[in-house]
Amino acid sequence: MAYIEACGLRKTYGATVALDGIDLQVEEGRILGLIGPNGAGKTTALNAIVGLTPYEGQLKVVGRDPWNERDQLMRDACFIADVAVLPRWMRVSQALDYLVGIHPRFDRAKAEALLAKTTIRPVSKVRELSKGMVTQLHLAVVMAIDARLLVLDEPTLGLDILYRKQFYDSLLTDYFERSRTVVVATHQVEEVEHILTDVVFLDRGRIVFRRSMEEVESRYREVSVHPDKIAAARALNPIHERQGIGRSVLLFEGVDRQQLAALGDVRTPGVADLFVAIMSSRTERAQGATQ
Amino acid sequence: MNGPSDVMAESVSRSEVAPVEISPVRRLFWSVRRELWENRSIYLAPLAVAAVFLVGFFISLVRLADRVRAAQALSLMQQRAAIQQPYLIAALMLMAAELLVAVVYCLDAFYGERRDRSILFWKSLPVSDLTTVISKAIIPILVIPLVAFAATVATQWVMLLASSAVLAGSGMSPATLWEHVPFFDTTLINFGHLVVYHGIWYAPFYGWLLMVSAWANRAPFLWALLPPIAIGFVERIAFNSSHFADVIRYRFGGDPGSMTPGGRMTMEMLGPHSPVEYLTRPGLWIGLAVTAAFLFAAVRLRRSRGPI
Numbered sequence: 193m194a195y196i197e198a199c200g201l202r203k204t205y206g207a208t209v210a211l212d213g214i215d216l217q218v219e220e221g222r223i224l225g226l227i228g229p230n231g232a233g234k235t236t237a238l239n240a241i242v243g244l245t246p247y248e249g250q251l252k253v254v255g256r257d258p259w260n261e262r263d264q265l266m267r268d269a270c271f272i273a274d275v276a277v278l279p280r281w282m283r284v285s286q287a288l289d290y291l292v293g294i295h296p297r298f299d300r301a302k303a304e305a306l307l308a309k310t311t312i313r314p315v316s317k318v319r320e321l322s323k324g325m326v327t328q329l330h331l332a333v334v335m336a337i338d339a340r341l342l343v344l345d346e347p348t349l350g351l352d353i354l355y356r357k358q359f360y361d362s363l364l365t366d367y368f369e370r371s372r373t374v375v376v377a378t379h380q381v382e383e384v385e386h387i388l389t390d391v392v393f394l395d396r397g398r399i400v401f402r403r404s405m406e407e408v409e410s411r412y413r414e415v416s417v418h419p420d421k422i423a424a425a426r427a428l429n430p431i432h433e434r435q436g437i438g439r440s441v442l443l444f445e446g447v448d449r450q451q452l453a454a455l456g457d458v459r460t461p462g463v464a465d466l467f468v469a470i471m472s473s474r475t476e477r478a479q480g481a482t483q
Numbered sequence: 484m485n486g487p488s489d490v491m492a493e494s495v496s497r498s499e500v501a502p503v504e505i506s507p508v509r510r511l512f513w514s515v516r517r518e519l520w521e522n523r524s525i526y527l528a529p530l531a532v533a534a535v536f537l538v539g540f541f542i543s544l545v546r547l548a549d550r551v552r553a554a555q556a557l558s559l560m561q562q563r564a565a566i567q568q569p570y571l572i573a574a575l576m577l578m579a580a581e582l583l584v585a586v587v588y589c590l591d592a593f594y595g596e597r598r599d600r601s602i603l604f605w606k607s608l609p610v611s612d613l614t615t616v617i618s619k620a621i622i623p624i625l626v627i628p629l630v631a632f633a634a635t636v637a638t639q640w641v642m643l644l645a646s647s648a649v650l651a652g653s654g655m656s657p658a659t660l661w662e663h664v665p666f667f668d669t670t671l672i673n674f675g676h677l678v679v680y681h682g683i684w685y686a687p688f689y690g691w692l693l694m695v696s697a698w699a700n701r702a703p704f705l706w707a708l709l710p711p712i713a714i715g716f717v718e719r720i721a722f723n724s725s726h727f728a729d730v731i732r733y734r735f736g737g738d739p740g741s742m743t744p745g746g747r748m749t750m751e752m753l754g755p756h757s758p759v760e761y762l763t764r765p766g767l768w769i770g771l772a773v774t775a776a777f778l779f780a781a782v783r784l785r786r787s788r789g790p791i
Binding site: 225239242243244262263264265266269270271272273276277278279280281282283286289290294295296297338386407412 | 502503504509510513514516517519521576596599600601602603604605606607608610611612614690727786787789
């Protein structure tokens with residue numbers, strides 16, 4: 193079944209349109225990356241999904257209406273806005289006591305086992321922990337909640353690369369242990385792309401690209417074209433062209449691999465390459481339209 | 484309600500181990516406990532005030548025997564006032580601490596969590612805005628007055644025992660003391676004043692402050708103060724009347740008719756002996772209705788407000 197079902201999701205702030213009619217379905221067990229430039233509407237979309245903001249249109253998350261049933265939804269869903277939101281006065285042991293007190297799906301033993309692997313002590317206050325340790329704490333808490341749906345909004349913002357990697361590695365391990373559905377919004381495409389099953393690009397409140405990672409791998413090819421074959425390559429309608437070191441790199445959709453191999457070195461593009469290609473072709477089109 | 488969505492939510496939870504059932508009362512209990520963890524001044528401030536006061540009081544015990552002897556020359560009423568004076572001062576100091584803590588607590592309750600962005604963490608947990616607002620309203624209406632009451636009674640009890648010991652030590656009978664500081668009556672007065680009066684009678688003030696705290700994006704203190712002042716001024720200029728100010732003044736000061744004859748300061752001035760007298764005032768129930776309206780607004784505001 194679909195864990196997230198959005199239909200015509202729209203949100204405006206005064207004259208600014210943050211979400212311009214989004215249709216999105218996320219099935220159980222998928223890991224969806226929501227990727228877009230600043231101001232694309234990622235945070236607004238996630239806030240609507242977890243019931244932090246009202247919206248127009250249809251939205252059901254784990255079968256519930258997020259805006260009116262946030263507290264019930266949060267029994268099945270988990271949300272990390274970013275890691276710096278844990279209350280600074282709280283002790284680690286208090287956080288665990290409190291969660292046992294209010295959360296039906298919180299497993300204290302699991303949280304303690306996860307924390308035992310870190311240097312975080314139960315008597316520490318959040319304000320005494322480094323940013324990396326706060327991340328570990330938040331992650332331990334979230335992992336110990338047996339949630340169906342995990343929503344992450346730039347979860348690793350401001351962390352160094354070691355903690356970012358650790359964060360996503362833990363997430364992945366946990367994901368394989370039990371079937372979870374994850375939606376993650378981020379700028380750091382390279383760090384999440386190996387864990388995603390689906391990717392959505394958002395631009396100015398609209399979904400401009402939506403593929404499963406299998407589709408990305410089977411349909412998109414990037415070719416470092418030999419300089420003498422550039423005209424032949426351009427004739428195949430690349431969706432994007434950029435300058436590599438000494439060679440032009442062209443991105444193709446749905447063109448046969450053998451055909452491309454004759455033009456140069458073929459590889460599967462990363463999500464970041466695709467993102468740049470699709471966003472810049474949109475910008476060019478937009479500029480073309482205004483001229 | 485929405486049947487289909489409930490069925491769907493159920494089918495989701497059936498796929499794995501059933502979660503623990505958590506009753507609304509348990510969620511409320513832990514939410515109140517959370518407030519006490521965060522705001523330790525709720526009990527530390529009265530304890531500190533009581534400690535400071537007791538230090539001063541113990542030093543003053545040196546002159547106690549002389550004072551009691553001197554008081555015996557006075558009329559009964561004056562005698563009572565002289566002997567009760569330190570007990571009244573203790574009660575008034577703890578009361579001031581209590582009101583200050585309650586006002587500071589209310590103004591920060593929903594403003595602080597938005598300012599430090601922790602609201603994003605609280606809202607990621609299965610606790611409704613209603614539960615949160617009720618837990619935060621319980622603090623100034625019930626918890627802070629009860630703590631102040633306990634601190635006042637304990638302080639006065641320590642004072643009474645220490646004074647009796649000193650008097651007995653200097654060969655005097657503590658009977659005069661016990662006659663003028665009737666412990667049971669004093670406790671009842673403290674309960675009526677602190678718990679019923681400062682808690683329940685003042686509830687609309689706390690409701691207002693909590694609502695402002697949920698609404699204001701900056702300077703909640705000014706937003707709490709300026710609108711009532713503005714309304715008072717507009718009424719004065721437009722109609723040359725002061726009904727609004729009178730309502731506030733009545734709510735804040737009650738009726739000052741309970742001053743003892745001769746204007747002497749005694750514990751009795753803190754109000755009627757019986758809390759029942761407060762509970763039967765219609766104003767109390769009107770006030771509670773107003774409080775409920777403010778708290779309802781706070782629930783709506785908390786739902787739609789995010790970090791600032």
